[in-house]
Amino acid sequence: MREFLDYLIVSYNIWFTVPPTIVFLLALFRLVIRATDFGDADVDAEVNVDMDADGDMDSDKEADPRLRSPFFRNVFGFLNVGRAPLIVVVTSLFLTWGIVGLVANALLNVPEKPQWVWISFVTAFFCSFLGSRYISIVLSKLFPKGEKNINDVHQLLGLSGRVISGQVTTTFGTARVQVPDGPELTVSCRAKSDEATPVKGDTVILVDYDHAKRIFDVRRK
Secondary structure, three states, X not given: OHHHHHHHOOHHHHHHHHHHHHHHHHHHHHHHHHHHOOOOOOHHHOOOOOEOOOOOEOOOOOOOHHHHOHHHHHHHHHOOEOOEOHHXXXXXXXXXXXXXXXXXXXXXXXXXXXXXXXXXXXHHHHHHHHHHHHHHHHHHOOOOHHHOOOOOHHHHOOOEEEEOOOEOOOOOOEEEEEOOOOOEEEEEEEEOOOXXXXXXXXXXXXXXXXXXOOEEEEEEO
């Protein structure tokens, strides 16, 4: 066991073992948070990258202009960010990079020929992008299109949703809302201080929307 661990952390392998390790630690963290139902930090919120129906970055003024450049738009589009959640795409990239890199090192006998490690880097780079693209295409079919931002949030006002975060505080919470004749959406929400605090599993109604903070006001049904 010790020899195997030493093999994974040698200089030519560490570049390929760290990304999958990060994925493993994040998955473990998510499991712990879900098991303890910790606070109001909903792990389903993930990293909030807003995309329109074509997979383009949201034109919010606070967004980094570099992320709206044609290069990044093409990269995100190639990886199907927006069709599949960003966390799924990143996980696919990290895992594919690590697995392909370690396999390439073994096939190329890099321990005996360390100068060939660059071939593993090139192979892992292309395979991770191609692999993530097709993995995300498959996984995107498992995620409703409603996970993307919608242009008119006011059409959601008055709809009911189920709280999926630990609770909905005056600053943050998350709920799943079923759109009539449409997909189920995950929305960020908050409760007013003078109303009862909704907790996980409660049904809430979307009563208002704060455009500045991009969050719905809700009250328990």
